[in-house]
Structures are given as C-alpha cells and as structure tokens.
Amino acid sequence: MTVKGMTSKEVTQRVFNKEELFILDVRNESDYKDWKIDGENFKYLNVPYFELLDGVEEVIEKIPTDKEVLVVCAKEGSSVMVAEMLSDAGLNVSYLKGGMKSWSEHLEPVKLGDLNDGGEIFQFVRIGKGCLSYMIVSHGEAALIDATRMTDTYLEFANSIGAKITRVFDTHLHADHISGGRTIAEKTGATYWLPPKDATEVTFDYQPLEDGNDITIGNTVITIHALYSPGHTIGSTSFVVDNKFLLSGDILFIDSIGRPDLAGKAEDWVGDLRETLYKRYRELSEELIVLPAHFMIIDELNNDGSVSENLGTLFAKNHGLNIEDENEFRRLVTENLPPQPNDYQKIRQTNMGKISPDMDEQREMEIGPNRCAVR
C-alpha cells in the first residue's frame, strides 16, 4: 500500500469539520505532552519513533483499521519511516507533510463577515499555535492586524482577492510569536503601526498607534477605531472595526483573559487589566463581535473554524469578566499562572528589532503551545 502525505491544510479541514482521525505521534513523550494536534474527534497514540526502529509489531494491534490514520513527527522524516513500516505491515496510513513544524506554521483564512459597502473581514487561524490575525479589505485596499511571520500567506491572499496591503498594525508587542508586521510593511510599502508605550525599545521607525486614532480603509468608510486597553502589556490597544467588531488583542479571549506578566510586570499591570476589562470594555456595545488574537483550546472554534463571540455573551459567560472582588481578580492573574511561552524574552527582542534570528531559529523559538491567557 502507498504512504500518502497529508498536508496541514487537510488536517485543518478535519479539525474544522470535527471529523475522526487517529494520530500516531512518534515524537518523544515530553514533546508530545507539551504540544500536539488537537481535534475534537481525534484519537491519539504516542510511541516515539526510536522505539520502533526494530519493528512496528508492538503498535500494530493498537492502530484501528476502520479509521483514517496519520503518523506525525517533528519535521516529517521519522513519520515517513514509521508510516512506511506500517504500510509494509499492511496498514493504510498517511504521514503529516512537514511534521509539527508545518503544523505550527499553517494559516487558514476564514471569512468572518461583510463590512460597509462591500468591505470584508477575514480571520487567519494559525490552528497549530492558536494565533489569530486579521485582514480588513475594502475597495482594493487592505489592513492587516497582528500578522504572523508567515508573511507570504498574507501577501498571496491579498493578491488573490486583488487587494493591496496599505496598513499593518500590531495590537501590542507580542511575546508568544514573532510578528510579521515589519516585514510585510517593508515588502508592500505599507505603514507599520505600534502602540508607542510598547515600542520604547524598538530599533526601527513606526507609526504610533494611539487611543482615538481613526483609520479609514478603501474609498468608502470602514473605520478602524483604536481603543487604548492596557493590561497584557502597557501599550495594548484594541480596535473597533465598522462599529461591528472588537479586535481585543491579547486582552480578552473567548474563554479566558490576558495575562499581565509576560513583560515582567504582573503586579504593576493587573490594575490596568482590571480597568480595561471591567470599565473600558463595559462602555462598549454588547453587540460587538469580539475577535481575539488567540484561542487556547479547540472548543473555542465556531463551526466554520473561526473564533468569535458577542461581547455581551462574554460578559455573561467568561469567568475572567465575572470576578467581583478585586483581590480575587488580582490573585487569579498573578498567581498560579501557566508556564511562560517558549523563548518569550527572545521573541520580544526579535519583535523589537534587537536581534535577527534566522528562519530556523525563529521556528525553534516559537515551538510549542500558546500560553498568553489565564482562565
């Protein structure tokens, strides 16, 4: 039987459609425990490839024959080896093309909705890492928000819909992933906007993004209104787009809230986080659709794979928005925090332009799950 390669895009469709898949993950146990491919109806078996070098007999019994089977490793090589051994033993299996490396880098564009006068808004779901970025398009002009370092995906997508990227924004200085904002701005001639309070140490020129800035996209008015919303970082800024969507950055997620400690200032910023979530956001329309910069778990995906929820629903259901007692809130966001993201200090320095790691190093720095939230 043949061993087929399955692409990250094909796996993403199986996640979005809640299909069944049996994943034989042949990475070592600690890497698997740290981070794996999540799907609601996926089943898993983790046996490191180096325990299968002499043969696959011990795992064959555990692999179902009535389900699609995908062998996964870090970069593809070992999964091809194991998939071929299983195939020789009579099983029909695929391997993940490019391994977890390509899974970490896959971006799936999903249309979220229409805006005023033919405008559109798209969410780019980085399914393997939980990062969400956005493209707002109107009359051939596009704005990009919280772009990842997979810059070609955005450029090709903009090209395919006949739009030119003219403005690039980051809601804050990211600590969990390397921003593609500056590179895209350089490639397209777009302006790159950053909140100045997060950008005090950056080594490049940028356009300061300040509270009350109104940016218009296209020749009809789609307003992107900047709202200062500190707490995850001191500069964190949200956007209200077309009076319809609230791009909340890393301040508010679907089932969690931002953590204030990734720039080492949890105690200082917890008050800002409280103020943003319990005062500034409360003044906004509950009809706004919240579009965060991350999701944490696969349950947060809507049926079409997108991640969004009404602000009013979050006020009712998100635990982090429903803690009356300030001291309890303070404890939640400063104590018992999850581990910090892999290499987050180096990622921040990269996003400031202080260091310029090559592509392989950038991949290594971003490996693993996303950890920007507290629940």
Place this chain on the structure above:
Amino acid sequence: MEASKIVDAKGLACPLPIVKTKKAIGELESGQVLEVHTTDKGAKNDLAAWAKSGGHELMKHVEENGVLIFWIKKG
C-alpha cells in the same frame, strides 16, 4: 571525555542521528562511551529519551559552533 567510538551525524535529519547512534552503541560493550555529533536540534530531547528507555546514560552534552555533541555511556 574519552569515547570508544564517535558517530558523525552532522547534516543528517531525524531519524538518522538516532538510527546511527543505535547501531553504533550496539557495537560497544557495557560501560563504554559513545560520542555523537549532530546538527539536528531535535536530537537533544530524542537522544535523552532514547538513552533513558534503552538503559543508557546520557552523561553530558555541549553545543559548539552549531554542532551538538553528546556522550552516552552504554548500559
């Protein structure tokens, strides 16, 4: 550290560094030390886990000019 044998797996991608290491350690006596050179960063966790599951001891590792060097004592 005195090694009885050296495996040069530089430039090789997973799974080859471990395949070569496994073969080489099979040719050693218990207590002898194998030195492994690799440029595959993923090898670090994998070699540690492989050595543990095989009863070998990963004694030390260093990184020199992008090359990871491991010393593994056969169990």
